[in-house]
Amino acid sequence: MRQQARIVDVAALAGVSAGTASKALNNTGQLSPATRERVRRAAEQLGFTPDTRGRALSSGRTYTVALLTTDSSGRFSIPIMRGVEDVLSAGELATILCDTRDDPLREQHYLRSLVARRVDGIVVTGRRTEPRGPIDVPLPVVYALAASTDPDDASVIVDDAGGAASVVTHLRGLGRERIAHVTGPANHRSATERAHAVIEAAGSAFLGEPLYGEWSERWGRQSVDQLLRSAPDAITCGSDQLARGVCDRLRELGKSVPVDIAVTGYDNWSVMAEASRPPLTTVDLQLEELGRRTATLLLDAIAGDPHHGVLELPTHLIPRESTLGMS
Structure with a gap:
């Protein structure tokens, strides 16, 4: 059987130290984009898979984030989740989707479970835009689409x-x-x-x-x-x-x-x-962009730099034939 590639193998192929390769793959450190790209290509070429279990043990993190939603159909939460994963996957974080179905008891059950699992943070979203009450957990939280009623929380909404x-x-x-x-x-x-x-x-x-x-x-x-x-x-x-x-x-x-x-x-x-x-x-x-901005704020909060208040993002008009007619 082919031996699994190690970080030192990636570093050797990319022509950098093992520490630099680790920083490049974890998106940390002050590295040039060219160096990060060279390391990434080397990792892909070797089929390198990071030891996330070891990384979690050494950092005290689980590298998982939860998306808590009331949107059972996925009409709004799925595009938001795609945007969230665009950002989180670069740091090799996994996303757990939790559908509360507008049930407060189900929401509390999920929150207890997520805290027990020691997720790194939570994105709270849904299918309505009414501000909602904040959730009470000892974790970084960012609200998407519907703002938190607590002005000290971080929320990302649509204009x-x-x-x-x-x-x-x-x-x-x-x-x-x-x-x-x-x-x-x-x-x-x-x-x-x-x-x-x-x-x-x-x-x-x-x-x-x-x-x-x-x-x-x-x-x-x-x-x-x-x-x-x-x-x-x-x-x-x-x-x-x-x-x-x-x-x-x-x-x-x-x-x-x-x-x-x-x-x-x-x-x-x-x-x-x-x-x-x-x-x-x-x-x-532009829900995917809303998800990306939400995930960026959540990563900042996980890193110890939380944001506060409401960030309102612009929409985009798409003209089609119902106003323009056939060209």
Whole structure:
């Protein structure tokens, strides 16, 4: 059997000391990017696998991080986790996904288990943007998507208001002057925040009041007949599901999107936005970047340099045929 490569073998192939090779692979020390890359290539060539058990014993760490979520469907937590792992995998940390299913007892069970396992830190996220109470654990914690109610905690959230305003700016730039809005439940922070931002950005171009309902294609379809009473030339929606339903109903009524009425979504959920007829102009929450920034803050906290307060990240408008038409 082929003998397993050792750190000294990697160092010899890369032309550096064993200490330098270790620092390069652990992403520590003051090394040049070229040196780190040379060591990494040598490790790949030799099939070197770090002794994480030995490293954990010597450092007092487990090199594991937990992602605690209430998002059972994974719609928001999976992209965030991908971003988290982009950062953590470079330091060879493993991620444990824990789905609480919005059950406080299940959450407490997971927290006890994670503390017992001595994970290095925890990312707390979910499917809603309402600020949530902090968790009480003796570990570094960073909150993603929904901020902690404790201002001393580190939280990374999305600028929902800015995203909604960018939709209106886009529509006004296309000459749309009569803008209506349909969104989700009035008790959801994301629905009200996006609606208020659309109203403020549209000013006199906004028609009537926003229509609140459920996050579904069905509600999108149902809302159209009421929205058409004010003769809009654009309908902004609080989610891509709503927008897809709006487009379906407009097509049933013989209305052309976007010639007669432009339609916009929100979230850039590819299952909805790209499959809609026509594909939706929408707002990308950039959840993977949110995950990367969250993981960076968590690594800093694990290293003894915790951040405090809320970091708000920008969204990105993605124009498609539902406002631009066919090129």
